[in-house]
Amino acid sequence: MGVNSLQPNKQDTLSEHVFEQIKEDIITGAIPQGRKIVETDLAKSYHISRGPLREALQKLESIHLVDRRPHSGSRVITLDSTMMRDVYQMREAMEGFATRLACVAMSQADIDNLYRLLEKHENSIKRSEGQRYFQKEGDLDFHYYVFSKCQNQWLIDYLNNKLYQVLRMCRHRTSQLPFRVEPALYDHYAIVDAINNRDPELAEILMRRHISGAWKVVEKLLNQEENKESI
C-alpha cells in the first residue's frame, strides 16, 4: 500500500501539469506564503504562456492555496492560526462523518487491511524513533484509507483534493515542531475497533476527538512559537 494511494492525476494538459507543479511548490514552501504572484513572471518560469497559467491559478484558488482579486492579482495564502483552525474544524466535521459512513460501508477485508496497516505503523515506531516524516506519511495513509471507503464522491473529493492539500501545507509549516506519534496510534486502534464493531456513532465521535485533539496540540505549539518570537 503505497503512500498517497489515491489518483496522482494524469496531467494530460499543460494547465494541469503546471497546476500540480505550482501546488507542490506552494505546499513545500518553494514559493513562500504571502508571495505576490505575477502571471507574466510565473508563466516564464514554468515555460508556458499566460492562458494555461491562469487556469492553473484558478484551480489553485479553488483549493484555497492562492487568493485572487479581479484586476489586482494573486498571492499565495498565509497560514495564520485562524485559517488553520478553520481547516481543522472542517476536517473534524467532514472526516468524522466520512468515518461514520465508512463504518457501514466497509467490507471485513477492508477492516483487516486497516489492522494490518496499523501493525505496520506500530512496528515502524518501535524500530526507529527518528524518522518522524515517514510516520506522518503513515498517518496520512490511515486517514486516506478510512475516508476513501465512505462511498460519497463529493466527500472524498473535497477531503482528498482540498482539505488534505492545505493540511500538508500546515504540516510543512509545523514540521520542525516536536510531535509524539504514539497517542495517535492508540486513537487509530480505537477507531478501527469501533468500525470493526460496526458502531458508526462511536467511530464518528472517536475520529472527531482524534482530529480536534490534534488541533489542540498544534494550536498550543503555535502559541509557544508566537510567544518566543515576541520575546
Place this chain on the structure above:
Amino acid sequence: MGVNSLQPNKQDTLSEHVFEQIKEDIITGAIPQGRKIVETDLAKSYHISRGPLREALQKLESIHLVDRRPHSGSRVITLDSTMMRDVYQMREAMEGFATRLACVAMSQADIDNLYRLLEKHENSIKRSEGQRYFQKEGDLDFHYYVFSKCQNQWLIDYLNNKLYQVLRMCRHRTSQLPFRVEPALYDHYAIVDAINNRDPELAEILMRRHISGAWKVVEKLLNQEENKESI
C-alpha cells in the same frame, strides 16, 4: 432581511458575469441537465470570446455544476439520486457542525432575529397556503442566517457557494413535488430553542435530523416518481 442575504458578487469581470448567468441558467433548467457544452457556441450565445468562457466553465466545474474532461469537453451534470444523496449528506455533516459553532458564537441579538424570522414564516404559512415557492425561500433564509454565524470562513464559503447552489438545482428538479412546510417550521423552532439555551450538542443533532429528514422525504418522492415512470 431580503432573500439570499449573502453577497451577490460584484461581477466586475466578464468571466464572473457570465459565470453567474450560466449558473442561473443551469440551476433553473434553462440549460438542461446532461447537455453537452460546446465552448464556441456558448461563447457566441453569451457574446464573449472563449477565454473568459473557459474560466467561467472552470468555475462551474469547481462548484460541481458541470463535468469537464480534458480534450473531450464539458456537459451539465445530471442530478441522479446518488448525487442528491451525496449533497444532502455533505449538508448534514457541514451544516450540523456550522450550527454547533454558531450556537456558541451568536449574540443574543442574532438569536432574537432568528425568532422574529420564524414568526414571519409562521404568519406567512397561516395567511396563504398557496405560495410554496416563497416559503421555500424562507427556509433558505433561515439556514443561511444560522450557518453564516459560524465564524468559519471556509465552512460558510462551501455551504453558500457550492452546496446551496446544487441544492437550489435539486429543488428546481423537485419543485412540482408536494412538500409540507409546517414540520420544517417546528424543526426550526426546536433548533433556535437549542441555540437560545446555548446547547451546541443538541443544536447540531437537531439540525442534522432536520436535514436527514428532509432527504428521506425527497428520496421517497423520487422513488415514487421513478415507479410512475416505469409503469
Place this chain on the structure above:
DNA sequence: ATTATAAATATTGTTAACAATATGGGTGTT
C-alpha cells in the same frame, strides 16, 4: 450488413497581441 481503416470535420488546448485597469512616482499646491 458489419467491422475496420482513413480522411474530413469539429472541438478543445495554447499562444501572442491588444485593451482595460490598477499601481507607483513625481510634480505642484497648501
Place this chain on the structure above:
DNA sequence: AACACCCATATTGTTAACAATATTTATAAT
C-alpha cells in the same frame, strides 16, 4: 512636510488566430 492630482509603467482581462486532439463521416474489406 503632507496631500492631491496626473502621468508613466506594470499587470491583469480579453480577443482572435493557430496547434493538437477528439469525433464523425466516408470508404473499403470481410
